[in-house]
Amino acid sequence: MTLKNSVTLYPEKVFPFTTPPGDNEIVDIAPGVKWLRSPLPLSLDHINCYLLKDGDGWCVVDTGMNSKPARDNWLGIVEQHCDNLPIKKVLVTHQHPDHVGLAGWLCASFRARLLMSEQEYLCSRVYLNYGQADSSWEVEEFFKRTAMSLHTLDGLTTSNNFYDSVSTLPGSYHQLKDTQLLTIGDHEWEVIITRGHAQAHVSLYCQTLDLYISGDQVLPRITSNVSVISSAPESSPLTDWYEAHDIVAQRVPDSVLVLPAHELPFYGVQQRLRDVIDHHDERLEKIVAICDTPKNAQVVTNLLFEKEFDSFQNYLAVGECLAHIHRLMEQGKITRTLESDVYLYAS
Numbered sequence: 001m002t003l004k005n006s007v008t009l010y011p012e013k014v015f016p017f018t019t020p021p022g023d024n025e026i027v028d029i030a031p032g033v034k035w036l037r038s039p040l041p042l043s044l045d046h047i048n049c050y051l052l053k054d055g056d057g058w059c060v061v062d063t064g065m066n067s068k069p070a071r072d073n074w075l076g077i078v079e080q081h082c083d084n085l086p087i088k089k090v091l092v093t094h095q096h097p098d099h100v101g102l103a104g105w106l107c108a109s110f111r112a113r114l115l116m117s118e119q120e121y122l123c124s125r126v127y128l129n130y131g132q133a134d135s136s137w138e139v140e141e142f143f144k145r146t147a148m149s150l151h152t153l154d155g156l157t158t159s160n161n162f163y164d165s166v167s168t169l170p171g172s173y174h175q176l177k178d179t180q181l182l183t184i185g186d187h188e189w190e191v192i193i194t195r196g197h198a199q200a201h202v203s204l205y206c207q208t209l210d211l212y213i214s215g216d217q218v219l220p221r222i223t224s225n226v227s228v229i230s231s232a233p234e235s236s237p238l239t240d241w242y243e244a245h246d247i248v249a250q251r252v253p254d255s256v257l258v259l260p261a262h263e264l265p266f267y268g269v270q271q272r273l274r275d276v277i278d279h280h281d282e283r284l285e286k287i288v289a290i291c292d293t294p295k296n297a298q299v300v301t302n303l304l305f306e307k308e309f310d311s312f313q314n315y316l317a318v319g320e321c322l323a324h325i326h327r328l329m330e331q332g333k334i335t336r337t338l339e340s341d342v343y344l345y346a347s
């Protein structure tokens with residue numbers, strides 16, 4: 001079974017909860033499953049985190065960024081809503097700072113075990129040590145090839161080191177593997193690992209509770225960023241993203257309540273998977289039309305999105321545009337030439 005022939009019970013999304021939890025508040029999703037939010041200092045101002053009852057303690061799923069408001073929120077949650085039981089495990093879906101940011105602090109504060117996929121843990125350690133943006137010649141070449149201004153690079157290195165918001169990770173972790181059945185309290189959760197938005201993103205499906213903790217793999221309205229980044233300039237993450245949607249369609253039934261990392265829980269995972277792929281298909285068609293004459297990646301990005309971006313947003317937008325271009329190159333619909341150290345793309 002693939003996304004094209006998966007069974008759909010919900011032709012439209014259904015949102016059983018209309019109001020998200022506020023500061024120091026939780027919403028009970030199911031017995032032993034609590035939903036809370038951690039504040040983010042971004043335009044997307046929150047991340048959903050989940051508490052899973054784990055015997056004589058709790059397992060946290062995703063954490064928020066390392067900031068005083070977020071730490072204070074967690075302290076309030078533990079004091080008011082954890083029944084005087086400790087946090088025993090911290091499970092992180094992937095290495096982006098809004099998910100992993102407070103993992104180290106929570107693990108240190110409660111002597112909790114960290115659970116991550118191997119690639120995401122190692123990526124986090126590398127980015128914490130070296131940063132995601134760097135002034136090496138390889139990174140400068142990436143910016144030149146895309147025609148991004150080096151001012152964008154300066155902006156990233158001086159004011160947008162995203163990993164400033166990540167606390168120091170533990171020196172050890174428990175590795176999560178695809179198809180693993182993870183016992184948390186009275187329930188087993190199937191580990192689903194996918195690529196595209198991240199290298200080895202973890203989501204969790206519980207058959208007995210009919211719940212799917214999706215992380216950033218499935219969101220109800222916004223779409224996760226899928227980007228070519230400077231450390232992997234020839235990668236094709238959008239192809240991985242398409243494959244990820246097929247994987248989730250095969251392994252997660254439409255009956256589940258989706259617990260996403262952002263926005264509200266919802267029913268209708270199969271239709272949402274299709275909607276996201278349709279969105280990317282439309283974007284691919286637009287890029288083919290834009291490239292009727294040779295253009296560099298920055299120009300294609302400007303024409304595709306038709307909006308102004310700051311340095312960090314522009315980096316993500318060009319990266320997402322490149323992800324689509326690389327998929328089109330794989331399909332033989334776009335060609336690439338190098339002129340004056342800049343790649344030009346033509347359909």
